[in-house]
Amino acid sequence: MAVEVAEAAAATTSIAKAPAKAGRPVVLQVLPRLGTGGAERGAIDVAGAIVAAGGVAIVASAGGSQVHELARLGAIHEVLPLDSKNPYTIYANIARIEKLIRRYGVQIVHARSRAPAWSAMFAARRSGVHFVTTFHSTYGLQSGLKRRYNAVMTKGERVIAISDFIADHIRENYGADQSRLRVIHRGVDLSRFDPDRVSAERVIQLSRQWRIPDGVPVVMLPGRVTRRKGHDLLVEAVALLKGRELRCLMVGPEEGRGTFRREIEAMAERLGVAARVQFTGECRDMPAAYMLADVVVAASSTPEAFGRVIAEAQAMGRPVVATDHGGAREQLSGGRMAWLTPLGNAGALAQAIDEALSLPVAERELLAPAAIANVRVRFTKDAMCQRTLLVYRELVGS
Numbered sequence: 225m226a227v228e229v230a231e232a233a234a235a236t237t238s239i240a241k242a243p244a245k246a247g248r249p250v251v252l253q254v255l256p257r258l259g260t261g262g263a264e265r266g267a268i269d270v271a272g273a274i275v276a277a278g279g280v281a282i283v284a285s286a287g288g289s290q291v292h293e294l295a296r297l298g299a300i301h302e303v304l305p306l307d308s309k310n311p312y313t314i315y316a317n318i319a320r321i322e323k324l325i326r327r328y329g330v331q332i333v334h335a336r337s338r339a340p341a342w343s344a345m346f347a348a349r350r351s352g353v354h355f356v357t358t359f360h361s362t363y364g365l366q367s368g369l370k371r372r373y374n375a376v377m378t379k380g381e382r383v384i385a386i387s388d389f390i391a392d393h394i395r396e397n398y399g400a401d402q403s404r405l406r407v408i409h410r411g412v413d414l415s416r417f418d419p420d421r422v423s424a425e426r427v428i429q430l431s432r433q434w435r436i437p438d439g440v441p442v443v444m445l446p447g448r449v450t451r452r453k454g455h456d457l458l459v460e461a462v463a464l465l466k467g468r469e470l471r472c473l474m475v476g477p478e479e480g481r482g483t484f485r486r487e488i489e490a491m492a493e494r495l496g497v498a499a500r501v502q503f504t505g506e507c508r509d510m511p512a513a514y515m516l517a518d519v520v521v522a523a524s525s526t527p528e529a530f531g532r533v534i535a536e537a538q539a540m541g542r543p544v545v546a547t548d549h550g551g552a553r554e555q556l557s558g559g560r561m562a563w564l565t566p567l568g569n570a571g572a573l574a575q576a577i578d579e580a581l582s583l584p585v586a587e588r589e590l591l592a593p594a595a596i597a598n599v600r601v602r603f604t605k606d607a608m609c610q611r612t613l614l615v616y617r618e619l620v621g622s
Contacts, residue, residue, distance in 0.1 A: 249279035252330045254340040256307035258288035263336045263360045271299040273609035306340040317343035325351045331620050341376045354619040358384040382615050387530045387551040410530040411608030417539040426512040441470045444517035446533045449478045454523025455488050460570035463495040477506040514540035519580035522546040539599040541592030543580040561591045
């Protein structure tokens, strides 16, 4: 098991404290791959902030579709097999990360996922540099061994939780030292997610691409097409809204071989709503996609650590319906533009969607600024990055 091999490496490590250094901060972030997920987006955003602050930002991963983003920001990407959970690869990655630490004069190693974190922790200890973690998920707690494997994410000198929900989860399940814990909410890039910056042409182009009939209300579920995102529950809710004309858009990439999508399509056919449910695939212009939506749904069957879709939709002034658990509770408090519904309750979800679609356009326009302000005050990319840089400064003092 990976955790056992990693713990065995402790016998050969010497734990040393990194001296505070003046000058340019040099930070190495490690994660499995650079795809489109939340951890990946956070790593890219923070890398950009490090560079903007005059530092050196290195990200190590197995590669992915977002590597070009790092180059655009002036950050460095190093390819390592950090997406592997093979115990021997995890062990070998310790030396690989040590080599990067020496090459770039790294002061802080910041881990964003468990397998890379095991390698990074021992590499940082051997090299005498600081180690930081960001806890991006609840992970699983099926066994004691699993809990030990997860616990590496609480071993940083600073442990960043991406929501109060995750901070409570860490305290309840891992007993992490409160003095090391920092809550830094995920942030929305307001330079992209701003309704005033989305042209009508972009919205029209996307509407034509997806062949949305004129005047038909759009219910949108953004997110990867996986079992835990609630696509099945939304289809049930659409079936309950028999008298309501709408188009239900499932916006996001598929995982695996499309088995789950085919299950949902078969379910929609069985419930008689196949013509109202549409999978769009991955969308590269999500701000325009949100502007198409009359209501955005986040119906996850398991608690989201934060739930970036909720904040993005609010930033665009869209009504949001979300499951009442996890990070959603911190972003939504109910009201005329936000609904929290019980877990797994298709009837309650259908009722909330119906209420959201019943909002007159004029009233929605009056209420939208409050939703937008909620995000701009509490959940911005700039605030997330600056608070992360403050955590780094706590350790290196520059």
